[in-house]
Amino acid sequence: MPVNILFAAKDERWPQYEGPLRRALERAGIEDYVLSRDIAPEEVDYIVLAPNGPVQDFTPYTRCKAALNLWAGVENIIGNPTLHMPLARMVDHGLTRGMVEWVTGHVLRHHLGMDAHIHGQDGQWRKHIPPLAEERRVTMLGLGELGAACADALRYLGFDVTGWSRSQKDLPGIRCLAGEDGLKEALERAEILVLLLPKTADTENLLDAEAIARMPRGAIIVNPGRGPLIDDDALLAALDAGHIAHATLDVFRTEPLPQGHPYWAHPSVTVTPHIASETRDETASQVIAENIRRGEAGEPFLHLVDPKLGY
CATH class of the missing domain: 3.40.50.720 (NAD(P)-binding Rossmann-like Domain)
Structure with a gap:
């Protein structure tokens, strides 16, 4: 049969x-x-x-x-x-490697300050030397298959990587945290924050106003995980206040992202059309x-x- x-x-x-x-x-x-x-x-x-x-x-x-x-x-x-x-x-394997490449590319983009050179060709010689990767603290929220692979790639490049997950993990070379207190510490260390959690009742709006306030001023948010992980109003307010310097977002509550959504026109937001990993x-x-x-x-x-x- x-x-x-x-x-x-x-x-x-x-x-x-x-x-x-x-x-x-x-x-x-x-x-x-x-x-x-x-x-x-x-x-x-x-x-x-x-x-x-x-x-x-x-x-x-x-x-x-x-x-x-x-x-x-x-x-x-x-x-x-x-x-x-x-x-x-x-x-x-293909999905995982695609996510690693997208996350690594955007973390490096923000770490090196590449946008200023790509979009700032106005004849002004602005010399800025970024810190080394070992001096940049990156936090990965989510240490499943995708999060662990991305965290390992960033660790290999020399970044100071902290990972957080609901249950305790142990990954070589990565500071692994868990639980409510671990989440607070992970956010407080996050000069660049990458979100790779699944969407569940526990993770929806995980990055709300209180969580964002724990992050260092001038931090970067990169979200290729799930749109509902972020409280959109809280993020927009933090961007307008300068507490968050930039957000690169690949996933949204409604997709395609509606034409009139504030993310499209915000100068401190990069929208990518759910391409981080297909x-x-x-x-x-x-x-x-x-x-x-x-x-x-x-x-x-x-x-x-x-x-x-x-x-």
Whole structure:
């Protein structure tokens, strides 16, 4: 009997993923399979899905062994009351490396003060020597797969890196903090703050007015994590007051960011269009295929979501 794999994402994703998924399944040794966008729900063994795709009611998928998410974020699906099978989030080499490159690039941009040279070509010779990376304190909020990889890359470049997570972590060369008191210390050290936490009830508006006030005056905020981590009004007020020197934001509560939003016109905000890390079809397909191989072999699935934690 073939393994029936339903691809449940938006129409434009099918031509992007069909070839990579077939190649990955065959390399994983899965030869007898059906990969389709149209399989009777009661015959589906695995759902490869995007949370904004066509499957929103999982009730009919009675024999499905796992839902395999194409995205790292699961906040739009984990609360679905019909989700009765294990859910695996996307943890993918391509996604991780893309995030490392984006975060490292923007941290270096702010550390070196590159904007003044890129946008300040007015004939004035302004010589500014930045500190060395070892003299710059960077805080990473979130030490999961993405946060840990970014923190390690920044540590390798010489930055003084502090990481904070809900549960205590131990990463070589990185000051790891946890808990409420740890968060306060992490913020107080944050000359450059990078947000890579998931969106949960506990993390929404984590960076509110009180948290921002703990940061050093003139600090930088870089958010490629989730838009709702930041209280937008509090951030705008801190930018206007000069307490925060600049915010580079890749994620927002509403996407695309509405045309009239204050972030677009604010001189101390950089908006990027949710490009920090996109799922790569080839590497993501390998992750999906490996989990299907594991399911068929009776082995534990990788990257399962804990419903209690929300990620």
